Amino acid sequence: MLAKEAVIVRDALDPSISESAQRVRAALEEKGLETPMAGNGLSDEQKRLKIESAMREVMDTLGLDLSDDSLCDTPKRIAKMYVDEIFGGLDYRKFPKITQIENKMRLDQPVQVSDISLTSTCEHHFVTIDGTATVSYIPKDTVLGLSKINRLVGFFAQRPQVQERLTQQVLVAIQTLTGSEDVAVSINATHYCVKARGIRDTNSYTKTSALGGKFLEDAELRRQFFA
Numbered sequence: 294m295l296a297k298e299a300v301i302v303r304d305a306l307d308p309s310i311s312e313s314a315q316r317v318r319a320a321l322e323e324k325g326l327e328t329p330m331a332g333n334g335l336s337d338e339q340k341r342l343k344i345e346s347a348m349r350e351v352m353d354t355l356g357l358d359l360s361d362d363s364l365c366d367t368p369k370r371i372a373k374m375y376v377d378e379i380f381g382g383l384d385y386r387k388f389p390k391i392t393q394i395e396n397k398m399r400l401d402q403p404v405q406v407s408d409i410s411l412t413s414t415c416e417h418h419f420v421t422i423d424g425t426a427t428v429s430y431i432p433k434d435t436v437l438g439l440s441k442i443n444r445l446v447g448f449f450a451q452r453p454q455v456q457e458r459l460t461q462q463v464l465v466a467i468q469t470l471t472g473s474e475d476v477a478v479s480i481n482a483t484h485y486c487v488k489a490r491g492i493r494d495t496n497s498y499t500k501t502s503a504l505g506g507k508f509l510e511d512a513e514l515r516r517q518f519f520a
């Protein structure tokens with residue numbers, strides 16, 4: 294297993310990790326908001342093979358018949374889903390390409406993207422978190438391509454998460470990329486670990502928010518964001 298510092302140095306030299314991704318990661322590390330990772334240096338293919346084998350063990354332990362034609366490929370499907378889909382955001386090589394344009398329009402009012410659909414995975418139970426995110430920022434020197442906001446939410450959602458950390462990670466990513474402290478993020482989500490097991494509450498949902506710069510200082514701006 295490689296030490297965390299060694300992984301960061303290796304990734305800094307990896308041309309498939311964009312400069313934007315490296316800056317966001319450094320900012321998260323500095324603020325103690327990075328997802329806890331113990332980088333093991335495995336390739337995606339090595340990860341798929343190991344997870345497939347582990348899932349085979351889990352299913353076998355549950356007493357499922359792995360020779361059944363409906364079940365036999367499930368370990369492989371789960372391995373692919375974890376590495377390439379629902380946990381793809383653990384790999385900064387998959388960080389979205391961030392397009393920004395110079396703020397020639399001198400925009401100084403909030404740009405808000407509301408109700409971004411989001412699915413993530415609860416890191417305590419590995420079941421779905423299903424919700425929406427709303428992101429607002431006041432541009433400084435550059436303006437972000439709108440879809441990039443959805444993509445950034447999607448990237449950090451594709452990790453095992455707690456909703457509070459996910460909300461903060463999106464905030465820091467947008468602050469880092471735009472150079473503007475004036476960012477607000479809110480997430481409303483249903484946790485299937487609360488809905489489908491445990492307390493089995495089918496109604497409740499969780500609201501979190503993370504605010505920076507003028508959104509913290511200006512009550513009217515904050516009111517508009519939450520309105």
Ligand SMILES: Nc1nc2c(ncn2[C@@H]2O[C@H](COP(=O)(O)OP(=O)(O)OP(=O)(O)O)[C@@H](O)[C@H]2O)c(=O)[nH]1
Pocket residue numbers: 415416417454455456457484486487490491492
């Ligand atoms: N703060 C926070 N907690 C979460 C999130 N997702 C799940 N949890 C909680 O994580 C906690 C884990 O508690 P444990 O007592 O270790 O787990 P458990 O025995 O399965 O708990 P129950 O869900 O109450 O049955 C639970 O209270 C979950 O509801 C999240 O995004 N944020």
Ligand SMILES: [Zn+2]
Pocket residue numbers: 415416417418419420484486487
């Ligand atoms: Zn959970």
